[in-house]
Amino acid sequence: MFDGKFTNTNPQAGKPVDSKAVKTGRSIVIGIVAVVLALIIISSAVSIIPAGNIGVVTRWGAAHRVIQPGINLRIPFMEQVVLMSIRTQKDQVEATAMSKNLQVVTSSIAVNYHLDGAQAMKVYQDIGTQYTDIIVAPAVQNTFKAVTALFTAEELITVRDQVRIKAEEELSKQLEPYNIIVENFNIINFDFSPEFQSAIEAKQVAQQAVETAKQRLLQAEIDAQATVAQAQGQADAQKALKNTGALTQEYLNYLFLTKWNGILPSVMGGTTPMIDVSQFLGGQK
Numbered sequence: 001m002f003d004g005k006f007t008n009t010n011p012q013a014g015k016p017v018d019s020k021a022v023k024t025g026r027s028i029v030i031g032i033v034a035v036v037l038a039l040i041i042i043s044s045a046v047s048i049i050p051a052g053n054i055g056v057v058t059r060w061g062a063a064h065r066v067i068q069p070g071i072n073l074r075i076p077f078m079e080q081v082v083l084m085s086i087r088t089q090k091d092q093v094e095a096t097a098m099s100k101n102l103q104v105v106t107s108s109i110a111v112n113y114h115l116d117g118a119q120a121m122k123v124y125q126d127i128g129t130q131y132t133d134i135i136v137a138p139a140v141q142n143t144f145k146a147v148t149a150l151f152t153a154e155e156l157i158t159v160r161d162q163v164r165i166k167a168e169e170e171l172s173k174q175l176e177p178y179n180i181i182v183e184n185f186n187i188i189n190f191d192f193s194p195e196f197q198s199a200i201e202a203k204q205v206a207q208q209a210v211e212t213a214k215q216r217l218l219q220a221e222i223d224a225q226a227t228v229a230q231a232q233g234q235a236d237a238q239k240a241l242k243n244t245g246a247l248t249q250e251y252l253n254y255l256f257l258t259k260w261n262g263i264l265p266s267v268m269g270g271t272t273p274m275i276d277v278s279q280f281l282g283g284q285k
Helices: 019-045 117-126 131-148 153-158 160-178 194-244 249-259
Strands: 046-049 053-059 062-067 070-073 079-085 089-098 104-115 180-191
Touching: 019 046, 046 053, 046 079, 053 117, 062 117, 079 117, 089 131, 104 117, 104 131, 131 160, 131 180, 153 160, 160 180
Parallel strands: none
Antiparallel strands: 046 070, 053 062, 053 079, 089 104, 104 180
């Protein structure tokens, strides 16, 4: 029967708490927290900059200084590091423009460029890290349009290397104020309308036909000159024989016999002198 009294059945109840164990536990927790905080602070104070990059150190968000590749120290929490690549970067752009003779030209352009490392902080201050999209790509488009307008569609094909050199020079001028250095400007292809392509092919066929006709005419002139020279040579030879007296009756008889087929003509007359063939036949008649 319940008599209104409670009985404590816990054998540990009533014993004093071990203050030494409590202090030890607190010390362990504090030590762990201290180690973690120390690691966080150390990691925040060290920055490793990979090769091919420049680190721009910002202090409370404002660009303060630059650091080189390798291990660098900074003020924890106060300073942050932004990486700026100084490696060669390649950007390929599709561009459309109008030629000097108002033909629509589409081209794929590949550009190699890099950031001037000595001016990395200025680029970050003025443009930020997205300088490719903000500066380079629009400059390539503008350059292609400006240079293409200086040439006809046919010239874009026939003097393509001149177009490339001109475009590279123009792009370098546009990007130099932004401390971006152009290494190479390459025009991968030129695409024109189907109608213009057909016209170009027809023109090339016609030019080939003209060249062929010129070659034939030149060969005919060479052959004619050779014939004249041969005839002149024969005339000069005959004249020389006549002047030296070598064109004798005996020589003429020899020439006749080399051409004679052995059959005597059935009718002879007129004033043409006849050749006595008996002297060549051993006196036989």
